[in-house]
Amino acid sequence: MNRRPLLAIDAPSLYFRAYFGIPESAARAPDGSPVNAVRGFTDMLATLIRTRRPDRVVCALDASWRPEWRVALIPSYKAHRVAVAPAVEEVPDTLVPQVPIILELLAAVGIPAFGVDGYEADDVLGTLAFSQEKPVEVVSGDRDLFQLVDDARGTRLLYCGRGVAKLEDADEALVRAKYGVAPQRYADFAALRGDPSDGLPGVAGVGDKTAARLVERYGGLDDILAALDDPSAGFAAGVRTKLLASRDYLRAAGPVCRVATDVTLPDSSFALPASPVDPDALMTLADRWNLAGPCKRLVDAISEPSST
Secondary structure, three states: OOOOOEEEHHHHHHHHHHHHHOOOOHEOOOOEEEEEHHHHHHHHHHHHHHOOOEEEHHHHEOOOOHHHHHHHHHOOOHHHOOOOOOEEEOOOOOOHHHHHHHHHHHHHHHOOOOOOOOOHHHHHHHHHHHHHHEEEEEEEOOOHHHHHHHHHOEEEEEOOOOOHHOEEEEOHHHHHHHHHHOOOHHHHHHHHHOOOHHHOOOOOOOOHHHHHHHHHHHHHHHHHHHHOOOOOHHHOHHHHHHHHHHHHHHHHHHHHHHOOOOOOOOOOOOEEEOOOOHHHHHHHHHHHHHHHHHHHHHHHHHOOOOOO
């Protein structure tokens, strides 16, 4: 009998998508407060548990959404998303008070949610993927996490860039078909191509196809940088010039783009409970925030017997 998966969820990725996917006018508490992110997140979580049938679930959080060590390497990293200080992310005013409600709801159900100081949710997910018994299914709308896909290790990315209802269940073949590189080289590919959403400039004039060809021919960033000093390496003159101009960036970009896999995680059981660990607290949350329907759907999902 195959082991059921650990569902490792990028909580910020899901609740941001829920917030922007459901109008505030469609989900309000009795006092008029918007709860669109809470409602959408809860329903997405219920759908994932019902359809993937995990026996373990954990939600990763951004304890440090813009870690200083990454900014020290590339100062532009996420700089365009800073609100009032380097450590404060720009978040919609009506989303901010909904995040604690989501965390209270997860605690009442019995699903652990945590971040680790100095690291992003991606790094927590990367460590879970490497440290937990397989299979592990990582859920996120962040393309950076394609680098975690590993058929031999039993790690997949459930990519929800178009929503949970249209998940891309990514194995190594899907990543290679989509980007032209193996998942293990996705971070190198992303560093070359750049990512405006993360403030990563990439190499000017190098797009997806050229980045994929470089990675496939030479290997990772260190290999590419080493090959630049080899006259027989066979770079096209224009490409070599572009890479040389970005040599300092490429030296720094590797650690920034690679997800950490060795974060010290808090001791926690990830076993999915068959019923809420604090049903009274869950009922109170459902009444206070007008979440009876989503909470019932989540409880039904966790209590549904597995067919495996």
